[in-house]
Amino acid sequence: MRSLRLHLILWLLPALLCLLALDAVLTYRRATSAANVAFDRTLFSSAKAIAEGIRVREGQITVDIPYLALEIFESNAEGRIYYKVSEDKGRYLTGYEDLPPPPRRDLRFYRPVYYEADYREVPLRLIALRQPVHDVASGTTRVVWVQVGETPELRRDLAREILIGALQQEALLVALALLIVLIATHRGLAPLRLLSAQVAARADNDLSPVTVTQLPSELGPLVDALNQYVTRMGRMLGARRRFFVDAAHQLKTPLAILRAQTQMALREHDPDDIRRGLLDMEETLTHASRGVQQLLSLARLEPDSGYDVALEAVDLAALVRELALDWAPVALSAGIELGYEGPQQQFIQGRRELLQEMISNLIDNALRYSGGGTVLLAVAQDEDGVVLQVIDQGQGVPLDEVDSLFKRFYRGPAPKGEGSGLGLAIVREIAHRHGGDATLEATAGGGLTVTLRFPSPAAAIPEPA
Structure with a gap:
């Protein structure tokens, strides 16, 4: 037997792990974005520091890298820093001459352009800054580009540290969530255990309804x-x-x-x-x-x-005619005319062997108690359904006994012939199993009429050949 707690864990754990994986991806992206923002500011500070050391002396551009930029370079001991200073027209001044240029050039001054590129088979994160340099002696202005790039080791390390910390915290939360589920399941199943104990403590012959108070x-x-x-x-x-x-x-x-x-x-x-x-x-x-x-x-x-009656399309008219022919020798030996009146085909939803037993009981009762004359089997259909009638011309029964004839073992105050009083009870039960009903009434001119009414067939009825 499967444990409900194990079932819950097996359902919750994969879902929580999927959520944890999704959150890890999102956390890593956020950590990478945060690391890029932090280190991009460092790149911008490095580029500004280099730009502040650019001067024009006697018509020549000189670059003095200040101590601040060198200090930033030294702090990035785990990675590598690349820089380049060039004029606006592309003339190389200092640094790494083949450093990749930015994919787009923002011609506005002091507007940094961040981009990524591969340099010497190494991925770099770079900044490009356009900077004017004024020549006080000649009164002219020169324009230079400052590019600074770094390898992504420090960024990845920072993002990894943030991710590991977040995963440790979330793994702890997942473990606590599973523990809470187990505790809640144990407490939540307490009423069910109480119900099981009360049902198990009942006597073997106790079939009274189960009553448990304070149930959820x-x-x-x-x-x-x-x-x-x-x-x-x-x-x-x-x-x-x-x-x-x-x-x-x-x-x-x-x-x-x-x-x-x-x-x-x-x-x-x-x-x-x-x-x-x-x-x-x-x-x-x-x-x-x-x-x-x-x-x-x-x-x-x-x-x-517990007997399940599976209904199917049955030709009631053909079944009645077939049984009438089977009972004809018995009727002739008793001096009774046994006839049929109805259509050639009339389908209902039923069980053939049960309908056969029901009709046989009706014919047997009619031949046994009619006392002679005629017994008519009639099949018809009206707006309420399909009707089967067994009409005899015997002595009939008093009206106050009509309802009692469907009871078991009832044969009336003056029974005739051999019988058990079960035939009409069986007829009524078979009619009920087919969704129908059975009634008794006096026949005009004397006798008894048994009327069975069945619902119209819900399934499609085949056309006659």
């Missing part, structure tokens, strides 16, 4: 989701208990009858009597088996069973 609002959704899960588990366990109770209720009577029939068959000596007893036992087993199958279907269809 961020843990509210977690507690709500946990309570919803506990509620679903309670409903699923309740469904399982109902299934066991229903199974015991459903199997108790057939097993008792089967035991009595077995004892009676064991007392018989005539093979014909024994055969009749075995046939009765087979009928009882068939009835019990059908009841168990219906119970299993009902348990699977309950909303809390």
Whole structure:
């Protein structure tokens, strides 16, 4: 299991390191700019000092480098200083004759021009200063250029020192930030640890909602989701208990009858009597088996069973006609006319095997309790959806019993024939699983009509061939 603290560190550390790298680049640029400003002032002072030592004597320009400029040169022991003095027209006076000229010439006096150039395969930072020199004897003015350049060692060293100091400070801040995150995470997870301890301390059969006071609002959704899960588990366990109770209720009577029939068959000596007893036992087993199958279907269809119904386009009209043909021999043997009324195709979103079980239960109930006459299967569509009706012309049921017929094991006050009272309950659950509903009403002229209404299919329905 991954640690939340480690997860936070793995997310925060790369981000902080990226920020540290970005800040290092920006800090180095700022340090380089600050070093250039500081050392450019030194270059300007050197150029001014050299310019102040330029004189015109007897028509000749002489350059006396003052002590201040020499002192500046000596202070730059780690680097190298280059200078050049030339006339405005380019005549070399002193210094390094091949020192690179500035890329642009500012003709205004005393305006320094800073530039960078390579000299003898060495990068230099240079200043060029245009300076007038007056000849007092002749009253003329000569113009000279003073150039001073230095290698960038001192600038780089200063920028590096500033960068190292900034990185040390920021690394300390990153470490403190991670420490604060760890401490905050530990304290922030305390309510979660409290919640975990309370949930772990609950009894195995305790499915009551979790209630924890003084929880942060961020843990509210977690507690709500946990309570919803506990509620679903309670409903699923309740469904399982109902299934066991229903199974015991459903199997108790057939097993008792089967035991009595077995004892009676064991007392018989005539093979014909024994055969009749075995046939009765087979009928009882068939009835019990059908009841168990219906119970299993009902348990699977309950909303809390965990069974996921994946719907797809199903031709309801074709399915009803197919099942009507399958049940036709049973209807003929009972003297009942089984018919279909509806379109050739009518699609709905459903599960074919569930719809097949639902329609089979409806046909079985109609043939079993109609008492003769006609059973009509009708499919239609209106503005509210698709309608399936099973109409019989039997004796019907009283209006006060209509709602009770969908209950489990209910067969009315005067049940006829064999049955478990689960058929219509299964029909209603399958209809609900398809987003529909099932209702009962009296048939005009006598009998019972079961109406199933399904929503119109949301998916595109193929055109008939």
